[in-house]
Amino acid sequence: MEKVDNKDLEKKFQEKIDQDIKIEPNDWMPDNYRDTLIRQISQHAHSEVVGMLPEGNWITRAPNLRRKAVLLAKVQDEAGHGLYLYSAVETLGADREDTIDDLHSGKAKYSSIFNYPTLTWADMGAIGWLVDGAAIMNQVPLCRCSYGPYARAMVRVCKEESFHQRQGFEVMTKLAAGTPEQKEMAQDALNRFWWPALMMFGPNDADSKHTEQSMKWKIKRHTNDELRQQFVNVTVPQAEMIGLTVPDKDIKWNDSKNGYDFGAINWDEFWQVVGGNGPCNQERVEARRKAKENGSWVVEAAAAFANKRMKKTA
Amino acid sequence: MTIEKKNWPLWEVFIRGKQGLNHKHVGSLRASDSVMAIKNARDVYTRRAEGISIWVVPSNMISASDPCDEESLFEPSQSKVYRHPTFYDVPDGISHM
Numbered sequence: 001m002e003k004v005d006n007k008d009l010e011k012k013f014q015e016k017i018d019q020d021i022k023i024e025p026n027d028w029m030p031d032n033y034r035d036t037l038i039r040q041i042s043q044h045a046h047s048e049v050v051g052m053l054p055e056g057n058w059i060t061r062a063p064n065l066r067r068k069a070v071l072l073a074k075v076q077d078e079a080g081h082g083l084y085l086y087s088a089v090e091t092l093g094a095d096r097e098d099t100i101d102d103l104h105s106g107k108a109k110y111s112s113i114f115n116y117p118t119l120t121w122a123d124m125g126a127i128g129w130l131v132d133g134a135a136i137m138n139q140v141p142l143c144r145c146s147y148g149p150y151a152r153a154m155v156r157v158c159k160e161e162s163f164h165q166r167q168g169f170e171v172m173t174k175l176a177a178g179t180p181e182q183k184e185m186a187q188d189a190l191n192r193f194w195w196p197a198l199m200m201f202g203p204n205d206a207d208s209k210h211t212e213q214s215m216k217w218k219i220k221r222h223t224n225d226e227l228r229q230q231f232v233n234v235t236v237p238q239a240e241m242i243g244l245t246v247p248d249k250d251i252k253w254n255d256s257k258n259g260y261d262f263g264a265i266n267w268d269e270f271w272q273v274v275g276g277n278g279p280c281n282q283e284r285v286e287a288r289r290k291a292k293e294n295g296s297w298v299v300e301a302a303a304a305f306a307n308k309r310m311k312k313t314a
Numbered sequence: 315m316t317i318e319k320k321n322w323p324l325w326e327v328f329i330r331g332k333q334g335l336n337h338k339h340v341g342s343l344r345a346s347d348s349v350m351a352i353k354n355a356r357d358v359y360t361r362r363a364e365g366i367s368i369w370v371v372p373s374n375m376i377s378a379s380d381p382c383d384e385e386s387l388f389e390p391s392q393s394k395v396y397r398h399p400t401f402y403d404v405p406d407g408i409s410h411m
Contacts, residue, residue: 024381090342306317310316
C-alpha cells in the first residue's frame with residue numbers, strides 16, 4: 001500500500017478550505033478538525049434539545065390558544081433542530097447515543113443560557129427575542145461553515161429560527177404596550193435575560209481558546225466579540241422602539257466605531273454557570289436523563305417488534 | 315440484520331418538493347423500521363410544506379464512490395469539451411440549431 005503523507009494531506013485540506021471548497025463526510029480531514037466539529041455540533045444539538053425545557057415550562061400556561069399553538073410549534077422546531085444536528089454529527093463517525101450520554105454525564109456542555117429559569121410568561125418573549133436573536137447572529141455565519149453537513153443543517157435552522165425571534169418580539173411588544181403590570185413584567189424579563197444573552201457569544205476574543213484555529217478552518221467566520229457587538233447594535237434600538245430599557249447604564253452610541261459601547265460582562269457568573277453552578281443546571285440535565293430512562297422501553301420495544309417482523313418475512 | 319437495542323438503524327431521507335421534481339436528499343434520521351422512518355421524516359423534514367413525497371433508504375444500503383477516486387472517475391469528462399454544443403462553430407445565418 002502507498003504510504004500516505006499526513007503533511008501533504010493536511011496541506012491539500014487547508015488549500016480546499018482557503019478556496020471555500022466544502023469538506024464532505026468521506027473526505028480526508030485532520031483529526032483535530034473532526035474532533036472540533038464533533039464537540040461543537042453535538043453541543044449545538046444538546047443546546048437545541050435542552051432549550052426545549054425552559055419553554056416547555058410555559059406551554060400549558062400560555063395566555064391564549066394562539067400563543068399556545070405558536071409556542072408548541074417553536075418547541076417542536078427546536079427538537080427538529082436537535083435532530084438535524086445529531087444527524088450531522090453522525091456523519092463524522094460519532095455515535096449518536098454516545099454523544100447524548102456525554103450530555104447526561106456532564107462531559108458535554110450546552111448553551112449556558114438554558115440554565116436560567118423561566119419565571120414569568122414574559123420570559124417566553126425575552127427568550128424568543130433575545131436568545132433566538134443571539135442564536136441567529138451565531139448561526140447565520142455557520143451556514144457558510146466549511147463542513148458541508150453542518151452548513152446545510154444551519155441553512156434549515158436559520159430559515160426556521162426567524163419565526164422564533166419574531167414571535168418572541170411580538171410577545172414583548174404586546175406586553176410592553178399593555179397594563180403597567182404587563183410592561184413591568186416585560187422589563188423584568190429583559191433585565192434578567194439581557195446579560196446572559198450577551199454571554200451566549202462566549203468569552204472575549206482574548207480568552208477564547210478555540211477561536212483562532214476555528215477561523216483558520218472556516219468553521220467560525222466571526223469572533224465572539226464581533227458577533228456580540230453586532231447583537232447589541234441591532235437589539236438596543238429594538239428595545240427603545242417598544243419602550244423598554246436595556247439594563248446597562250453604560251450603553252452609549254459611539255460614532256467612531258459605528259456601534260454601541262456597553263458595560264463589562266460579569267464573566268465570573270458566566271464561568272460559574274458553565275461550570276455547572278447556574279440556577280438550573282442540575283434540573284436540566286436531570287430532566288434529560290429521566291426522559292431517556294423513561295423512554296428506553298419504547299426504544300427497546302420498537303427494536304424487538306422490528307426484529308420479530310424481519311424474522312417472519314425472512 | 316438484527317436491530318440492536320442501543321441505536322435504531324440510520325435512514326437517509328429523500329423528499330420530492332412537488333410533482334415534476336426529483337426526490338432530493340435532505341438528511342438522515344434514526345427509526346426502528348421504514349414505517350417509523352417515514353413518520354419521523356414527515357415530522358423532522360417537512361414541517362413547512364417542503365414536500366409531497368418521502369423516500370427513506372437504510373444508510374448502510376447506499377454504495378458511494380470514494381473521494382480518492384474523484385480524479386480517475388470524473389476527470390475524463392473534463393477533457394471532452396466536444397460533448398458540449400458550444401464546442402462547435404455554427405455559421406452565421408443558421409438558426410434552429
